[in-house]
Amino acid sequence: AWAIRGVARRVGRAVLVEVIGLVTLCVVSLAWHQWVSTLRLSLDHLHSWLPGYLGLFALGMGLALISARIAQQGTVPRLVRFVGNQPLLCWVAAAVAYWITTTQFDVGYPHLSGAEWMTWIGLYGLVALLLLLPGVFGPQDRGVIRRVLRWRPVVFLGLVSYGVYLWHELWIDKYLQWSDRHLFNSPVWQMLAVVVALSVVAATISYYVVERPALRLKRGGGTRGPVPSERPVLR
Numbered sequence: 001a002w003a004i005r006g007v008a009r010r011v012g013r014a015v016l017v018e019v020i021g022l023v024t025l026c027v028v029s030l031a032w033h034q035w036v037s038t039l040r041l042s043l044d045h046l047h048s049w050l051p052g053y054l055g056l057f058a059l060g061m062g063l064a065l066i067s068a069r070i071a072q073q074g075t076v077p078r079l080v081r082f083v084g085n086q087p088l089l090c091w092v093a094a095a096v097a098y099w100i101t102t103t104q105f106d107v108g109y110p111h112l113s114g115a116e117w118m119t120w121i122g123l124y125g126l127v128a129l130l131l132l133l134p135g136v137f138g139p140q141d142r143g144v145i146r147r148v149l150r151w152r153p154v155v156f157l158g159l160v161s162y163g164v165y166l167w168h169e170l171w172i173d174k175y176l177q178w179s180d181r182h183l184f185n186s187p188v189w190q191m192l193a194v195v196v197a198l199s200v201v202a203a204t205i206s207y208y209v210v211e212r213p214a215l216r217l218k219r220g221g222g223t224r225g226p227v228p229s230e231r232p233v234l235r
Contacts, residue, residue, distance in 0.1 A: 001061065003021070004017060004018055004021035004022075007021070015065070015069065018065055019065070022058040022061055022062050022065070023058075025054040025055060025057065025058040025061075026054070026055040026058050028051060028054050028055075029051060029052055029053065029054040029055035029056075029058075029121070030055065030118050032046075032047075032049075032051040032052045032054075033047055033052055033117040033118050033121070034115075034118070036052070036117075037115075037117065047117050052117070052121065053121070055121065055122070055125060056121070056124070056125045056128070059125050059128065059129050060128075060132075063129070063132060063133075063136050066080065066136075067136055067137070076137075080137050081137075081138075083133055083137055083138070084133075084134070084137035084138025084139070085138055085139075087133075087134035087138060087143055087145040087146065088143075088145065090130045090131070090133045090134055091130065091131065091134070091145060093130050094126075094127045094130035094131045097123050097126045097127045097130065098123075098127045100123055101120060101123045101124055101127065134146060134149065135149045157200070159207065160200065160203040160204050160206075160207045161203070162203075162207075162211065163199075163202065163203025163204070163206045163207050163211065164199045164200060164203045166203070166206070167198075167199045167202040167203055167206070168195055168196075168199040170202075171194070171195045171198040171199050171202070172191070172195050174198075175191055175194050175195055175198075179191075
């Protein structure tokens with residue numbers, strides 16, 4: 001993001017540079033998975049390194065870019081308006097993509113081919129993108145889905161969600177150790193309940209102990225007043 005911003009300032013065509021930069025992140029992510037698969041060594045864990053997930057970051061950055069552009073211009077493109085008016089369709093499509101990722105890959109994910117990894121990661125990114133679209137575009141005061149997204153517990157989970165992302169795999173490992181099970185033969189709902197509960201607790205603690213104080217640093221080191229992210233606004 002820092003590099004894209006620097007190039008955009010020099011070139012002067014910010015939106016074009018930003019789009020090219022985000023597409024580049026996706027290409028790097030896809031190329032990484034293909035390269036790791038060609039090594040033919042016991043290095044499958046390299047698929048989970050940061051370069052393999054740059055495309056997912058690019059999706060979120062792309063939503064931010066489109067949202068900011070709309071706010072600046074004051075006009076909403078037809079496609080964006082259509083997506084914003086179809087929250088249920090977005091979530092149904094997300095459910096279908098999630099079903100494909102969780103049921104249509106017959107081998108353990110560490111042993112996927114390069115193409116399978118790219119498809120797998122891409123589908124998970126699509127799931128996240130489709131889930132987020134109703135919270136970014138469209139009238140935020142209409143419909144059941146928007147009410148769910150605006151529900152205070154859901155807003156709080158959004159506030160600490162980065163911590164959930166960071167902590168959940170640790171708790172999956174701990175749960176498997178405690179239950180003496182393997183990842184693919186463990187009761188799904190039991191594991192989900194334990195891991196979600198522990199992840200949310202850990203994320204809440206790390207938010208208030210680490211993330212919240214760190215967020216204040218970008219405001220000049222002040223210690224008074226709420227952190228901007230504690231006042232989420234869904235337009």
